[in-house]
């Protein structure tokens with residue numbers, strides 16, 4: 001039997017009053033490569049991510065994750081199925097260290113509840129130790145473990161971004177949605193981040209990435225879906241979309257119209 005895509009977006013539409021933010025959009029997340037969703041500002045990328053993660057409910061259409069319909073489910077229900085998201089603006093606990101940030105987030109989903117803490121302190125302590133080991137292992141994998149005991153906000157921005165990635169990874173997700181992961185990174189940090197995402201992909205985690213930096217998109221993606229005015233106008237390999245006339249027109253049109261095309265610092 002043919003393996004079905006991990007994520008299937010089927011003909012979803014989202015309206016805000018009279019504005020159609022996303023129109024009849026369909027995307028399959030195929031095996032074997034990072035998938036990118038790109039397009040000029042305001043084309044509907046964030047609205048799409050919000051529908052996938054359950055923040056918004058599509059007016060029409062259906063979304064399947066790992067074969068299960070998730071349309072209309074709450075974000076925490078979808079997260080439990082193995083989907084994690086990183087945000088454009090970092091959501092870290094400023095008063096905690098890097099390791100504590102990863103631990104706190106893991107605790108939110110850990111098995112140990114109040115009952116276990118009180119009635120089975122030994123079990124709780126063991127789980128706590130295992131979690132700390134796992135968090136340290138992930139920070140090691142990301143090459144940032146030397147910063148684990150530093151206050152997270154005292155760290156360079158690129159390292160804070162790695163912390164966010166570690167927080168997504170601690171849940172062993174099947175899919176990570178990355179919302180503009182390279183925003184705010186300098187070229188060196190960006191190159192390191194690309195390498196890290198590719199290394200992460202090699203471990204079997206699938207990724208859907210929304211990104212403005214074209215150098216990141218072109219280096220990391222196997223497949224790219226391009227949106228404009230809520231509609232998918234192209235889909236294919238980096239080479240295919242780069243030479244697609246509709247894509248070129250959409251980005252040039254956005255530039256002429258005064259909007260940022262989003263590829264200004266990437267190409």
Ligand SMILES: Nc1ncnc2c1ncn2[C@@H]1O[C@H](COP(=O)(O)OP(=O)(O)OP(=O)(O)O)[C@@H](O)[C@H]1O
Pocket residue numbers: 016019021039040041042043044045046047048
């Ligand atoms: N809550 C909302 N209420 C009304 N309109 C909205 C709302 N959210 C988004 N929109 C509109 O929907 C359209 C798509 O917005 P969206 O944020 O999804 O685009 P985007 O591609 O993520 O843009 P950017 O690249 O700037 O992040 C835009 O015209 C936006 O103004």
